[in-house]
Every structure is written in C-alpha cells, then in structure tokens.
Amino acid sequence: MDVIIVGCQAGDEGKGKFTDIASRGAYAVVRYQAGPNTGHTVVVDGREYRFVQLPSGVLQGCVGVLGSGCVIEPVSLLAELAELRAAGLDPRLWISETAHVVFPYHIDQDGAEEAWRGAEVATSAATGFVTGTGRIGTTNRGVGPCREDKVGRIGLRMVDLLDETLLEARLSRLVPLKRALLHHVYERELPTTTVEEDVARLVEQYGAAGRELEPWLCDVPAWLREKRAEGRHIIYEGAQSFNLDLEQGTYPYVTSGYCGAGGVTVGTGTSPAHDFSVLGVAKAYMVQVGGGPLVGELTGDVAEHLITRGKEWGTVTGRRRRVGWFDVPLARRAIETEGITELCLTNLDVLAGLPEVRVVSGYEIDGREVASYPVRLKQVAALTPVVRSLPGWPDQDWPRVAARGAGALPGEALRYVEFLQSLLGVRITAVSVGPDRADTIHLSGPSVLADLAGAT
Structure with missing residues (x-):
C-alpha cells in the first residue's frame, strides 16, 4: 500500500500529525518536495517534536527518505539530526544523491x-x-x-x-x-x-x-522500487499544500515546488502508473501565511480566538498566520484534482466556544455566482464569500472525548463535520481534537488511515 498525504488548503493543516499516525503501519516515509522552508509538528505524550527537512514519520521508526524533489540545506539538516539524537531518537535516513x-x-x-x-x-x-x-x-x-x-x-x-x-x-x-x-x-x-x-x-x-x-546518499527511485517489490508500505509526506503548488496553486502566491500528489512522480522517480491512495488533510478553518488570497478572512475577536487556541504561528518562521472560515470551493478543487478518497480534519476543538461557526460554501462577484475559483487576480480580489452558519458547541475535555471516540463528540461538532462532508463530496474519516497523537478520533467506516494506524 502506497499512500500520498497532501494538504487541501494553503499549508499548516496538520499533515505532520496524520503522517505520524499513518506511519505506524509503514516501512518508509518519503518527502517528495520542499526543504528548509517547511515545518511539521508532532506531539506524543505531551512532548513536541518539530521537523523541518526530515519526514515526521521517523518518530514511528520508519525509514525517512528525501527525494530529488527536495532541496537540501546540509548544514541545518545535520543540526536537525543532532537534535533528534539528543532527544533519544536515531532516525534511519536515505537522501537522493541528485537533490x-x-x-x-x-x-x-x-x-x-x-x-x-x-x-x-x-x-x-x-x-x-x-x-x-x-x-x-x-x-x-x-x-x-x-x-x-x-x-x-x-x-x-x-x-x-x-x-x-x-x-x-x-x-x-x-x-x-x-x-x-x-x-x-x-x-x-x-x-x-x-x-x-x-x-x-x-x-x-x-x-x-x-x-x-x-x-545516506542513494539512488532513491531504485531504492523505492526495491522496497515496493518486497511488499513494503510507503507513505509520501506532502509538505505545504495543493493551493501552494507551483502549477495548480494560487499563483504567484505559491511555493517553487510541486506540493500536490503529482509531485510524487517528479520528486521521487515513481511511475505515474503506480497505484496510490491519496489522503487529504484539512483544518476546520482556513489559515494562510504571507500574501495571497484568503476569501472569508477574519479579524477581531473571532480571529483572535482561532489564533490563540490554534497556536497559529508558523513552525519555521514563527510568523502569525491569517485565519478565515473553511473555504469549501478551494478545498473541493484540491480534492477533485488530487483524486483524494478520504479526508482528515484537524483543529475541530479550536472552534469550540464560538456561538456560531461559518463555512464559505461558494463565491459571488457583483451578485453573480462564481462556479469555480478564478485565476485572474482582479477577480479573486472581487470575490464575495457565500457563507452558511451553523451553531457552535461548548468547550470540552478533549483528551477524554478522544479516548471515548466519535460518540463523545458534541452533537453540533459532529453536524459540522457531516455538513462539510456533504459539501466536499468526500468522506471525513478522522478528526483531530488536540495536538497530541492520542487526540485523534477515527470515524466509522473503512479507512486507509485506520488500516495503517491499526485503529479499531
């Protein structure tokens, strides 16, 4: 089983957490693009681990692989390895010799x-x-x-x-x-x-x-072919996200690489004819670092609520993130283009305590409905969000909720998840209600993530 994990928004969705969870059932975790400009955070038993160039799946004992689609800053990579060793970890690693x-x-x-x-x-x-x-x-x-x-x-x-x-x-x-x-x-x-x-x-x-x-330098495409021939499970860890992809994203407010699922073939030398499952990750609201579009951007008390509770500061830069309501058309475009078959939703707990939560269900320009996300910047700037409101839910003892499972979720929170699922056209198979690995709820039904994680 080969699984690609990609973000459906503009980065910072929590891909590292779900890569870590999926890695429990994998042999190797492969970064196929990015470099010292990305960061994933994983929390295990209250201890925080920050990954910049290394795949976050190494916490589960997987082999970490950096493909040729990555760019490497070798001095800081050695420092990152030294920090992990000081924390008691000794990751196995292979690096593309042509990165x-x-x-x-x-x-x-x-x-x-x-x-x-x-x-x-x-x-x-x-x-x-x-x-x-x-x-x-x-x-x-x-x-x-x-x-x-x-x-x-x-x-x-x-x-x-x-x-x-x-x-x-x-x-x-x-x-x-x-x-x-x-x-x-x-x-x-x-x-x-x-x-x-x-x-x-x-x-x-x-x-x-x-x-x-x-x-640790090697011919990564040959190594991956060998491991697949042995029947090994491989996770491809997306860094950044679909809407930051150089080809498919909101250009010019994108990164310089191929963050989408298609980047796997370019950045690892894996044949596009190979059979992949694609797992999407989205945050329960929108975040954006730096410039670019953010339809439904929030300011004031609601924005402060999300930023403070969600700790919305960048892992690499420390910059404060912009926030907004969940943008359905933007995420749906990623889901349809990437062939995502199931979705994981993070930071559901962060919305707790708001009297209502809203969803951007569509766009208008001058009162006219816009069927798809435009590519002209002038049109993007003119977008007016079509917003749907749902009742909020009170704060909870979220670790206890996670331990008890989906049945312990507040009814309004579960209805929010179901509402997003109906608009996105894809099953949401897991939700995160806290930063720790344990603060994860697998929802009912078949799931690639649950199979890899060994969830019941």
Missing part, C-alpha cells in the same frame, strides 16, 4: 527578491495583491533561488559536494555571479570578504557536510 543544495547565497538572493517585489506582504489591493507587486511572504530560506539555479542548470547537487575539484570550480563561477546579481540588480552591499575567501569557506563547510551525509 539540489541550498547555499548561503540563495538565502541572500531570496531576501533581495522579496524586497524587490514590494514594500508590504500582498494581502489586499492596497498592498499589491491584484497586480502581483507585493511581497509573497517567503520564508527566506533560499528554496526558490535554489530551484531557479536548478531550472537554469547551474545548481549543485548533493553528490557534487563529494567532488572537491568540481565543487571549487563551480563555486568559483557561482559566487561572483551571485555577488553581481545582488549588487548590480538588487543594490545590495558587497561583502567585505573576497570571492576567493567565500569560495574556500563554502568548499570547506559544504564539502564536510556532504562527506558526513555521504553514507
């Missing part, structure tokens, strides 16, 4: 490009949303510029770190190129060090990191 490498000049370029885009993050027409001239809200981890080099065929791969002659020759051309770009185009100050000094430092630091990671 591209993030260097410090990519981070400098990322910041310069973001400043060039505009003075403010593009969240409205006033801040450049309609014209695409505001900041997108990059994490400033160098991922986009690294992929620019990959597409431009001037990037360096993990395997290239092992060849000192090649590494020095390539960096001797790349470092002055990046300096010229930053200084002459983006008007950044030149560093006080010389090109030769920078090249020598990078060759030493990144060459050493490459040699330390060399035992």
Whole structure:
C-alpha cells in the first residue's frame, strides 16, 4: 500500500500529525518536495517534536527518505539530526544523491527578491495583491533561488559536494555571479570578504557536510522500487499544500515546488502508473501565511480566538498566520484534482466556544455566482464569500472525548463535520481534537488511515 498525504488548503493543516499516525503501519516515509522552508509538528505524550527537512514519520521508526524533489540545506539538516539524537531518537535516513543544495547565497538572493517585489506582504489591493507587486511572504530560506539555479542548470547537487575539484570550480563561477546579481540588480552591499575567501569557506563547510551525509546518499527511485517489490508500505509526506503548488496553486502566491500528489512522480522517480491512495488533510478553518488570497478572512475577536487556541504561528518562521472560515470551493478543487478518497480534519476543538461557526460554501462577484475559483487576480480580489452558519458547541475535555471516540463528540461538532462532508463530496474519516497523537478520533467506516494506524 502506497499512500500520498497532501494538504487541501494553503499549508499548516496538520499533515505532520496524520503522517505520524499513518506511519505506524509503514516501512518508509518519503518527502517528495520542499526543504528548509517547511515545518511539521508532532506531539506524543505531551512532548513536541518539530521537523523541518526530515519526514515526521521517523518518530514511528520508519525509514525517512528525501527525494530529488527536495532541496537540501546540509548544514541545518545535520543540526536537525543532532537534535533528534539528543532527544533519544536515531532516525534511519536515505537522501537522493541528485537533490539540489541550498547555499548561503540563495538565502541572500531570496531576501533581495522579496524586497524587490514590494514594500508590504500582498494581502489586499492596497498592498499589491491584484497586480502581483507585493511581497509573497517567503520564508527566506533560499528554496526558490535554489530551484531557479536548478531550472537554469547551474545548481549543485548533493553528490557534487563529494567532488572537491568540481565543487571549487563551480563555486568559483557561482559566487561572483551571485555577488553581481545582488549588487548590480538588487543594490545590495558587497561583502567585505573576497570571492576567493567565500569560495574556500563554502568548499570547506559544504564539502564536510556532504562527506558526513555521504553514507545516506542513494539512488532513491531504485531504492523505492526495491522496497515496493518486497511488499513494503510507503507513505509520501506532502509538505505545504495543493493551493501552494507551483502549477495548480494560487499563483504567484505559491511555493517553487510541486506540493500536490503529482509531485510524487517528479520528486521521487515513481511511475505515474503506480497505484496510490491519496489522503487529504484539512483544518476546520482556513489559515494562510504571507500574501495571497484568503476569501472569508477574519479579524477581531473571532480571529483572535482561532489564533490563540490554534497556536497559529508558523513552525519555521514563527510568523502569525491569517485565519478565515473553511473555504469549501478551494478545498473541493484540491480534492477533485488530487483524486483524494478520504479526508482528515484537524483543529475541530479550536472552534469550540464560538456561538456560531461559518463555512464559505461558494463565491459571488457583483451578485453573480462564481462556479469555480478564478485565476485572474482582479477577480479573486472581487470575490464575495457565500457563507452558511451553523451553531457552535461548548468547550470540552478533549483528551477524554478522544479516548471515548466519535460518540463523545458534541452533537453540533459532529453536524459540522457531516455538513462539510456533504459539501466536499468526500468522506471525513478522522478528526483531530488536540495536538497530541492520542487526540485523534477515527470515524466509522473503512479507512486507509485506520488500516495503517491499526485503529479499531
């Protein structure tokens, strides 16, 4: 059984938690895209584990795999591994030898490009949303510029770190190129060090990191074929989400990679003819980090309620997230495009205590119904949400509710889940009512997640 886990919104849905749960019945968990710009959090018995480049399934003892669709910052990856070892874990890991490498000049370029885009993050027409001239809200981890080099065929791969002659020759051309770009185009100050000094430092630091990671480099497509032939179960852990996908997302407010289920074939070398199940994850309300569309965005007391109870600050950046009511058309587009067969809903407990909860069930522009999510930014900015209201529910002892199962959910909360299910056209097979692994309720009926997790 091969299962792809993807987010149906704009990231931060809680994919790490359900990857961790599904990993109980898997042999390996594969990241097929992203890099040091993403973060997944898993809580087990009250202890919080934060994953940035590593797959979150390693907590269950699975083999972690980083495919060629990932970009690797090897120095911070080694630090992340050291932190896990200090916590008593010793993850098994394989890294694609052809994954591209993030260097410090990519981070400098990322910041310069973001400043060039505009003075403010593009969240409205006033801040450049309609014209695409505001900041997108990059994490400033160098991922986009690294992929620019990959597409431009001037990037360096993990395997290239092992060849000192090649590494020095390539960096001797790349470092002055990046300096010229930053200084002459983006008007950044030149560093006080010389090109030769920078090249020598990078060759030493990144060459050493490459040699330390060399035992874990491999031909990932061949390794995956071998494990599938052995009948092993493999989980493909999506990072970011469908609506941040470079091809299918809300461009230009997207990431630089392929976050959707289709990214698995590109980022791991797995045949598209392979039989996958696709499991979607959505939060019980919308969140957005940085710029881009958020139909039904909330402010005031309700927004503060969701942000405070949901701890809506980014794992990697620490930035406060924007929040809104659940956007059905946006999530449904992800479900239909990705072929999602079942959905997991997170943060149901966060909505508790509100007198009513609302759902964006559709859109209008100038009083006319809009059948699908538009691609023109001017039309997106003009969208008016069609909102449906449902009664809220009181706060609960949520760990106790989770322990007792679906029958212990407040009736209004269960009706909210059923209402979303009816609008989305896909079964919701599990809900999360707290951050801990144990704060999960498997709903009745057959479920790929329950099979992998061994739930009864």
